[in-house]
Amino acid sequence: MKISDILTLAKKQNKILEAELLLGFLLNQNRVFVFANHGLEIDENIYKKFQKLWLKISDNYPLAYITKLKEFYGREFYVDERVLIPRPETECLVEEVMKAMGCQLLAVSQKVKVIDIGAGSGCIGISVALELMEKFGIKKENLKVILSDISREALEVAKINVDKFGLKDITKIREGDLLSPVMTVCSSVIPAEAGILDPYERKDSCENRNDMKILVANLPYIGSKKYNFVQNGVKKHEPGLALFSGDDGLDSYRKLFEQIKCSKIKFNLMAYEFGDSQKEAFEALIKVNLSECQFSFYKDLAGLWRGVIA
Numbered sequence: 045m046k047i048s049d050i051l052t053l054a055k056k057q058n059k060i061l062e063a064e065l066l067l068g069f070l071l072n073q074n075r076v077f078v079f080a081n082h083g084l085e086i087d088e089n090i091y092k093k094f095q096k097l098w099l100k101i102s103d104n105y106p107l108a109y110i111t112k113l114k115e116f117y118g119r120e121f122y123v124d125e126r127v128l129i130p131r132p133e134t135e136c137l138v139e140e141v142m143k144a145m146g147c148q149l150l151a152v153s154q155k156v157k158v159i160d161i162g163a164g165s166g167c168i169g170i171s172v173a174l175e176l177m178e179k180f181g182i183k184k185e186n187l188k189v190i191l192s193d194i195s196r197e198a199l200e201v202a203k204i205n206v207d208k209f210g211l212k213d214i215t216k217i218r219e220g221d222l223l224s225p226v227m228t229v230c231s232s233v234i235p236a237e238a239g240i241l242d243p244y245e246r247k248d249s250c251e252n253r254n255d256m257k258i259l260v261a262n263l264p265y266i267g268s269k270k271y272n273f274v275q276n277g278v279k280k281h282e283p284g285l286a287l288f289s290g291d292d293g294l295d296s297y298r299k300l301f302e303q304i305k306c307s308k309i310k311f312n313l314m315a316y317e318f319g320d321s322q323k324e325a326f327e328a329l330i331k332v333n334l335s336e337c338q339f340s341f342y343k344d345l346a347g348l349w350r351g352v353i354a
């Protein structure tokens with residue numbers, strides 16, 4: 045079997061990119077190699093592996109869960125079934141944070157804290173932290189990262205990425221409901237969390253400090269009734285906890301904004317992603333809950349409203 049024969053079959057399923065990437069993965073090569081070697085005869089063992097994995101791909105199983113890698117904002121993150129696969133549109137959130145930071149006058153000694161709520165693989169918080177160091181010259185010792193998620197399994201993946209990108213010494217990983225594992229929120233809103241992944245003190249140093257605080261979140265935003273725009277493959281293979289949030293998908297954000305109001309902590313910068321048809325609903329939510337904030341919406345690369353920066 046030649047590469048070209050395999051690609052011809054994949055073309056019929058409209059999955060040529062997936063086939064090239066899968067072949068590259070199995071051959072320990074990149075896609076360009078596959079592209080440039082259509083005449084190459086594939087070893088039988090590799091072809092058998094390909095066939096087995098192709099059955100999964102045909103069932104819309106994400107390729108990234110097979111390769112265990114997903115590129116995000118120019119870096120390769122480890123991913124597996126425990127986390128949502130980082131999406132290209134979420135790169136826009138990182139980009140917007142960087143743009144907003146570009147408008148700030150940052151002292152060399154500025155201490156910055158990046159808090160990623162619903163961190164999943166950690167792709168947003170880690171990318172923001174690395175970009176702050178690489179593009180803004182923020183020193184590592186002046187940077188703190190908090191990655192929090194309600195899913196312990198997701199945090200295990202985040203931890204792999206924290207280690208991978210050398211941020212272990214400045215990152216805390218916290219398990220719990222939205223802001224509650226990282227700061228005091230009204231107990232009437234959120235009960236105290238039980239499990240904490242790392243043996244840090246429960247209440248974090250978010251409070252009473254002069255650090256610049258950047259809060260980023262891409263919380264689940266698919267609704268069970270409204271805004272139910274999820275594809276079947278995504279629903280079937282990616283963690284439900286990462287996708288759904290109440291009837292209209294906005295329950296997690298509603299709760300987060302309540303917590304923010306309650307905590308009385310002022311974040312210097314906040315960035316949130318939402319679904320491409322939720323701008324109006326999200327705007328209403330922000331106006332009610334974060335009325336003192338100035339905010340602006342941004343679009344993704346497809347030109348769809350995708351998030352807000354405040």
Ligand SMILES: C[S@@+](CC[C@H](N)C(=O)[O-])C[C@H]1O[C@@H](n2cnc3c(N)ncnc32)[C@H](O)[C@@H]1O
Pocket residue numbers: 127128129130131134161162163164165166167168192193194195198220221222261262263264265285286287296
């Ligand atoms: C849409 S995924 C985003 C993951 C990652 N930030 C990204 O952009 O790829 C949402 C994440 O929020 C987490 N999550 C859901 N409900 C949560 C809650 N109440 N508190 C904290 N995290 C939550 C999920 O486990 C999931 O990892």
